[in-house]
Amino acid sequence: MLNQQIADLRRDYKLASLDESGVAAQPIAQFDKWWQEATHSDIAEPNAMTLATSTKSGKPSARIVLLKSYDAEGFMFFTNYESRKGHELAENPYVTLLFFWQELERQVRIEGVVSKATASISDQYYDSRPLGSRIGAIASPQSQVIADRALLEEQVHLLAEKYVLDVPKRPVYWGGYVVKPTAVEFWQGRSNRLHDRILYTQIGEGQWKIARLAP
Numbered sequence: 001m002l003n004q005q006i007a008d009l010r011r012d013y014k015l016a017s018l019d020e021s022g023v024a025a026q027p028i029a030q031f032d033k034w035w036q037e038a039t040h041s042d043i044a045e046p047n048a049m050t051l052a053t054s055t056k057s058g059k060p061s062a063r064i065v066l067l068k069s070y071d072a073e074g075f076m077f078f079t080n081y082e083s084r085k086g087h088e089l090a091e092n093p094y095v096t097l098l099f100f101w102q103e104l105e106r107q108v109r110i111e112g113v114v115s116k117a118t119a120s121i122s123d124q125y126y127d128s129r130p131l132g133s134r135i136g137a138i139a140s141p142q143s144q145v146i147a148d149r150a151l152l153e154e155q156v157h158l159l160a161e162k163y164v165l166d167v168p169k170r171p172v173y174w175g176g177y178v179v180k181p182t183a184v185e186f187w188q189g190r191s192n193r194l195h196d197r198i199l200y201t202q203i204g205e206g207q208w209k210i211a212r213l214a215p
Contacts, residue, residue, distance in 0.1 A: 013105040013189025018196035020212055027184035027200040027208060028072055031108060034186065035070075038101050050098040051077065053088040061088065067099075068125060074180040075110060076117060078125055080142035082173045089114050095179055105189030110181050117176030126170035135159045137174045185213070 024030040038046040047067040054060040061084060069076040075097060080086055089095070097110040116122075126134060139155040146152060159168070181202070188196040197213035 012191050013195070014191050015105045016188055017190065018186060018188035018198055020198060020210055023186070023198055023210065025208070025210075026072075026206075027181060027186075028070065030186060030200070031070065031184065034101075034104075034106060034108065038099075038104060038106075041101075041103055043101055043103050046099075046101060048099075049075075049077075050096075050100075051085065052096040052098070053085050054092050054094075055088055056091040061085070067097075068176070074112065074178040076121075076176055076178050078117075078122070078174070078176045080137070080140070080174050081116075083142035085143075089177065097179055107185075107187035109185040109187070110179060111183040112179040112181040114177050114179050117178050119175070122175030123170050125176060126174065127167075131163070131168075134168045134170075135163065138168060138171050190215070 024033065035046070045066070048064050049067055050062050051065045052060060052062040063085065065077045065079060065085075067075055068078060081090075093114045095112060095114050097108075097112075099106075099108040101107070126137070129137075135156055139152060139159055183202065184200045186198045186200075190196055193215060195215040197215060199211050199213050200208045201211070203209050
């Protein structure tokens with residue numbers, strides 16, 4: 001049933017435009033341009049992105065994760081390998097990332113193939129995290145059913161006592177993933193829903209086809 005109050009919520013987008021002639025030849029270069037603008041604007045967490053995964057049979061799920069690095073090899077995030085997303089990534093390596101920068105009226109959608117980051121990179125990032133976050137990664141059996149929060153807090157308390165004089169090592173079930181893009185779409189909101197959509201599709205190693213999509 002249609003809820004007209006919700007249906008009537010709308011906003012016209014007028015901040016900027018996007019044209020094929022003005023974008024970079026490579027999607028990472030174009031992403032870097034938009035990333036610099038996002039990080040210098042009033043966005044609380046520009047690195048927040050939706051990660052969409054699916055099972056082998058195609059059942060999807062999505063959640064917000066945080067971008068921790070990007071370069072020509074792909075986009076990196078970290079998580080528990082034994083979580084729901086970890087199991088789905090092991091079953092099906094095809095994923096989508098989505099950034100929505102509302103303040104800039106922009107979206108970036110990245111389709112690609114995921115692989116685990118090297119152990120050394122995962123160690124490096126884990127060791128750079130605040131102690132509480134490192135302990136939290138050890139304490140939480142992510143995505144598993146637990147009886148109540150008290151059990152989790154007790155585990156954190158015990159681990160905090162254990163590591164008063166020691167440094168926790170990265171657990172083997174926690175680390176990084178890299179999404180190597182095969183298609184990247186840059187979406188710029190425009191007036192009357194006639195948005196600009198520029199799609200990069202990989203046609204060879206380091207080679208990309210650029211096309212405009214209808215809004």
